[in-house]
Amino acid sequence: MRIRVIGAPIDLGADRRGVDIGPRAIRYAGLIDQLHQLGHSVNDVGDINIPLPENQPTGNPRLKYLEPITKLAEELADSVSEAVRAQEFPLILGGDHSMSLGSISGVAREHKDVGVIWVDAHADFNVEDTTPSGNIHGMILAALAGLGDERLVNIGGWAPKIDKNKIVIVGARDLDTGEQKLLREHNIHVFTMSDLDRRGISAVMQQAIEIAGANNGPIHLSLDMDSLDPHEAPGVGTPVRGGLSYREAHFAMEMLAESQRVISMDVVEVNSILDRENTTAQLAVELTLSAMGKKIL
Ligand SMILES: NC(=[NH2+])NCCC[C@H](N)C(=O)O
Ligand SMILES: [Mn+2]
Ligand SMILES: [Mn+2]
Numbered sequence: 001m002r003i004r005v006i007g008a009p010i011d012l013g014a015d016r017r018g019v020d021i022g023p024r025a026i027r028y029a030g031l032i033d034q035l036h037q038l039g040h041s042v043n044d045v046g047d048i049n050i051p052l053p054e055n056q057p058t059g060n061p062r063l064k065y066l067e068p069i070t071k072l073a074e075e076l077a078d079s080v081s082e083a084v085r086a087q088e089f090p091l092i093l094g095g096d097h098s099m100s101l102g103s104i105s106g107v108a109r110e111h112k113d114v115g116v117i118w119v120d121a122h123a124d125f126n127v128e129d130t131t132p133s134g135n136i137h138g139m140i141l142a143a144l145a146g147l148g149d150e151r152l153v154n155i156g157g158w159a160p161k162i163d164k165n166k167i168v169i170v171g172a173r174d175l176d177t178g179e180q181k182l183l184r185e186h187n188i189h190v191f192t193m194s195d196l197d198r199r200g201i202s203a204v205m206q207q208a209i210e211i212a213g214a215n216n217g218p219i220h221l222s223l224d225m226d227s228l229d230p231h232e233a234p235g236v237g238t239p240v241r242g243g244l245s246y247r248e249a250h251f252a253m254e255m256l257a258e259s260q261r262v263i264s265m266d267v268v269e270v271n272s273i274l275d276r277e278n279t280t281a282q283l284a285v286e287l288t289l290s291a292m293g294k295k296i297l
Contacts, residue, residue: 001040003292004088005032006103007047008076012056012065013098013137016237018273023047023093025235025272025281031093034285038294043088048075050095063149064134073102073155080106080264091288094268096237097124097137100222101155104144107220107264108161114263115166115212116144119252120224121240123169123179123190130178137269141167142182164188166217168208170252171196171227174240193242201248205255218263221256221291225269225280233283235275246283253290265291 007023027044035042056068076092080103083090092103097120108114118124124141127148131138136152143152145167146160153159164186173193175183183190189211191204213219226236229243244252256262267284275281 001292002088003035003040003042003091004083004086005042005044006076006079006083006090006092008092008095008099008102009047010050010069010072010095010099012050012053012069013140014096014135014237015133016271016274018271019094019096019237019269020050021272022095022268022270022281025270025275025278026093026267026284029278029281029285031285031288034289035292038289038292040292045079048072048079062128062131062134063136066136066149066151069098069101069136070151070155072099073105076102077106077109077156081109084110084264090264092266094266094270097140097224097268099268100266101140101143101152103264103266104220104222105155105161109156111218111263113215113217114162114220115214115217116162116168116220116222117208117212117256118167118169118222118224119171119227120169120222121171121173121226121243122224122238123172123175123183123188125179125183125188126176127182130176130182132176141169145186147182147186166212166214168212170204170208171244173242196248201251202255205252209256209259209261213259213261219256219259219261221262221265223265223267223287225267225284228283233280235271235280236269237271237274249287250290253287254295256291257293262291
């Protein structure tokens with residue numbers, strides 16, 4: 001496979017500085033070399049340019065940094081759709097989860113039927129009226145489904161990007177009250193940690209792949225590193241106890257690789273200031289390799 005690596009060191013969608021170092025930390029952990037060793041060819045196009053929050057107006061406190069975030073999403077969407085047209089697999093490194101607004105808009109432009117598997121402790125399904133923080137990284141999946149502020153919803157001038165029936169959230173364990181209501185109202189498929197405990201990662205992922213990839217459609221994988229238990233991934237801005245174990249996360253990635261349905265992937269929320277000796281970045285590399293087909297034997 002030909003993989004195009006795009007760095008999106010954006011931290012405007014989250015409160016915590018340090019997530020902007022994520023793409024570098026992931027590269028330092030050996031991503032490109034190890035993808036080569038797996039037999040892929042890699043075209044690393046570097047990072048998109050992100051303005052410093054210090055130089056940006058915060059704007060509406062319930063939609064912080066809306067303006068620069070939508071501008072960057074347009075840029076990233078162009079860059080990702082270009083990769084798809086060049087028949088390269090887009091692998092986008094965050095940055096906070098707001099960058100997925102651009103990456104998924106770019107993929108969806110080229111593949112209108114793409115489904116999304118969102119592996120995350122959170123649902124990122126808030127809108128302006130339900131957000132407890134005003135941080136846009138908590139609103140991105142809703143925006144991609146067509147909900148919320150129209151400037152987020154209408155990246156590229158069209159909406160929605162993803163059919164609600166093809167969205168699957170895996171690993172959820174921290175949902176806000178208004179967010180829960182929205183998820184129910186729109187019948188979004190959410191596999192919580194309780195579902196994982198009850199049914200096991202294998203059954204859950206099999207069903208997730210069937211839902212997101214309905215009618216043999218393609219799947220975008222969005223991996224938020226805070227889906228893992230904070231013991232495994234300490235370097236994230238919004239850690240929540242009781243997350244995916246090391247093996248559960250790997251097995252989920254291995255099943256996705258086996259499905260051969262994944263056409264693009266984000267890895268987000270690696271925060272190097274909060275990390276311990278690049279552990280979380282290293283784990284991000286390991287999980288990406290499993291998603292890209294690395295097997296134990
Ligand atoms: N991508 C993330 N880490 N999102 C965390 C979101 C936290 C919280 N639900 C909020 O909306 O503020
Ligand atoms: Mn997230
Ligand atoms: Mn999260």
